[in-house]
Amino acid sequence: MGCRKGFDERVGRRTILRGLGAVGTIGLSGCITAERDDRISESGPTELIQRGFEATGVDAPFETTIYANAENGERSRWAQLVQHELNETGLFDVDFEQLEWGSYEQLCLNMADNAENALVTLDISGGWDPHTYVNSLFHSDRRSPNGFNFNHYTDDRTDELIDSGLAESDPERRADIYRELQERLARQVPISIVRSGEETAIYRCDAIDDWRQYPLPGSEYDAVYTPYGREFLESEDGAELVVDLPATVSNPDPVRMNDTTSNMATTPIYEGLLAVDFEGAVRPSLATDWEQLDPTTYRFELRGDVAFHNGETLTADHVRATFERYAGTPRETDVYDWYEDTVVIDETELEIHLEREYGPFEVSVGVPIVPLAASEGALDLSEEPTGTGPYRFDEYADGEYWRLRRFDGHWFDGDESVPERPPVETITMRIVPDPASRRAAIEAGELDLATQISAADVTDLETQSAYCVERSAAGAIDFLVYPAYLEPFTNADVRRGIDRLIPRETIVEDVYAGVGAVAYTPIPPLLEEFAVDSLDPDR
Numbered sequence: 048m049g050c051r052k053g054f055d056e057r058v059g060r061r062t063i064l065r066g067l068g069a070v071g072t073i074g075l076s077g078c079i080t081a082e083r084d085d086r087i088s089e090s091g092p093t094e095l096i097q098r099g100f101e102a103t104g105v106d107a108p109f110e111t112t113i114y115a116n117a118e119n120g121e122r123s124r125w126a127q128l129v130q131h132e133l134n135e136t137g138l139f140d141v142d143f144e145q146l147e148w149g150s151y152e153q154l155c156l157n158m159a160d161n162a163e164n165a166l167v168t169l170d171i172s173g174g175w176d177p178h179t180y181v182n183s184l185f186h187s188d189r190r191s192p193n194g195f196n197f198n199h200y201t202d203d204r205t206d207e208l209i210d211s212g213l214a215e216s217d218p219e220r221r222a223d224i225y226r227e228l229q230e231r232l233a234r235q236v237p238i239s240i241v242r243s244g245e246e247t248a249i250y251r252c253d254a255i256d257d258w259r260q261y262p263l264p265g266s267e268y269d270a271v272y273t274p275y276g277r278e279f280l281e282s283e284d285g286a287e288l289v290v291d292l293p294a295t296v297s298n299p300d301p302v303r304m305n306d307t308t309s310n311m312a313t314t315p316i317y318e319g320l321l322a323v324d325f326e327g328a329v330r331p332s333l334a335t336d337w338e339q340l341d342p343t344t345y346r347f348e349l350r351g352d353v354a355f356h357n358g359e360t361l362t363a364d365h366v367r368a369t370f371e372r373y374a375g376t377p378r379e380t381d382v383y384d385w386y387e388d389t390v391v392i393d394e395t396e397l398e399i400h401l402e403r404e405y406g407p408f409e410v411s412v413g414v415p416i417v418p419l420a421a422s423e424g425a426l427d428l429s430e431e432p433t434g435t436g437p438y439r440f441d442e443y444a445d446g447e448y449w450r451l452r453r454f455d456g457h458w459f460d461g462d463e464s465v466p467e468r469p470p471v472e473t474i475t476m477r478i479v480p481d482p483a484s485r486r487a488a489i490e491a492g493e494l495d496l497a498t499q500i501s502a503a504d505v506t507d508l509e510t511q512s513a514y515c516v517e518r519s520a521a522g523a524i525d526f527l528v529y530p531a532y533l534e535p536f537t538n539a540d541v542r543r544g545i546d547r548l549i550p551r552e553t554i555v556e557d558v559y560a561g562v563g564a565v566a567y568t569p570i571p572p573l574l575e576e577f578a579v580d581s582l583d584p585d586r
Contacts, residue, residue: 095544096138105535108140113166116151125554126168132548156192159199170525172264175327176407177225177570177577198531200237216406225577229568236542242563243571244523249505250496252515262519265310267498272437272469274459275322275330287473293499300428301415302376312449317415317434329409343401354456356439359418363397368422449476502562520573
């Protein structure tokens with residue numbers, strides 16, 4: 048097998064958005080307030096913390112606990128490094144605790160409501176637009192448990208900047224907005240950004256000649272066959288590709304899909320009107336053409352003769368029904384952040400009306416289009432995921448594997464870069480939750496390719512001639528959440544002091560074996576137009 052590279056002339060990347068999952072509003076448990084203090088640059092970490100302790104009337108050492116989920120060994124290791132640094136100051140007495148994922152998830156989602164005395168370590172995956180990294184983490188309307196603003200941070204100017212960045216369509220003005228936002232977050236430090244990640248794939252060189260790794264988590268296996276991205280895996284016709292999944296597939300229905308694993312398993316099944324290639328450029332998928340008629344109206348032309356896996360033929364009614372199916376579901380905001388209605392002109396032409404100006408609309412409209420049978424209740428996508436993609440769902444053994452087979456009725460006719468149909472007939476995704484077992488599986492030849500092996504194992508295996516590695520800057524960040532509703536963490540000096548103590552370089556080099564990069568701001572280097580790399584770490 049091999050991965051044939053297309054796009055001999057790579058286009059300039061456009062930064063665009065794939066919406067995160069459902070978010071909402073609940074009661075405020077605490078308010079973080081802090082502006083720039085000219086004394087900060089002259090103070091060391093311990094001086095800042097001591098000043099914050101004095102302002103909040105807290106005596107040292109302050110007792111707290113830092114948490115990680117037990118399934119993530121790398122996260123546990125860097126949590127303990129932070130624990131050690133804080134305890135070394137003599138100002139804190141920090142315990143460390145691991146929880147199984149279900150319990151850990153509940154701790155994170157409810158920490159503010161329960162006023163938990165807890166520091167939590169997490170990561171988040173975003174998309175091709177900065178909004179996906181800042182909205183759910185920092186907007187006051189996105190407080191947990193329906194969003195990822197875990198400590199219920201609220202700041203009017205932050206909300207204004209997030210909303211302005213979303214509505215602005217001019218790239219330069221958007222960049223200015225997101226720079227101001229990141230500078231503000233760096234002063235207030237509601238959370239500490241620790242690392243920007245990488246997407247890494249390791250594969251057996253005797254099974255695969257070459258591989259192109261998609262940079263966003265959840266789309267790890269796009270390179271098997273993606274006409275929009277001009278990528279496909281060369282192989283003997285009818286071959287099987289065996290890859291890994293880190294967990295069971297929780298729900299393959301797009302309106303109920305909130306985990307990366309389910310996205311990984313279903314990306315080859317579903318297609319949207321538009322797609323985003325490996326450089327971040329918007330490409331046609333089920334739509335052949337589109338234009339913006341006014342600030343809130345877009346017209347789309349659909350491909351003709353597109354078949355769903357259940358035999359239905361794509362029409363504009365499928366698009367309208369798909370969008371409206373999101374109402375009242377866990378993924379409602381994927382559509383209803385921008386959607387007002389759809390006007391069907393004929394079977395292959397439609398207009399989408401937005402409720403407001405929405406800068407990153409072109410990627411938001413890429414939600415998976417599904418059969419009418421799903422919208423009418425005759426097809427349960429959680430049991431039988433069905434789309435128009437080049438692969439169809441075949442079978443699933445709980446805790447063992449998820450299997451896809453080539454869909455020979457796919458609409459793509461082939462071109463000079465990509466063949467008419469995928470050479471790989473079957474994609475078998477083996478469910479291997481344990482990192483050590485994933486390494487053992489690829490060493491035993493039970494996996495052709497793995498995307499979920501630990502950074503240390505990847506670094507070790509790539510020194511061996513039997514294995515090849517593909518790396519890509521990723522749309523993911525690791526971060527530490529403060530209990531900012533609880534003294535002394537209500538004080539920005541305390542948070543700034545801890546932020547300076549975090550051993551970021553050690554975390555990247557020792558915990559992640561050099562995979563990823565030190566980070567201080569939430570928008571990763573993948574989004575180079577919006578990323579800020581010049582903020583003073585000693586701010």
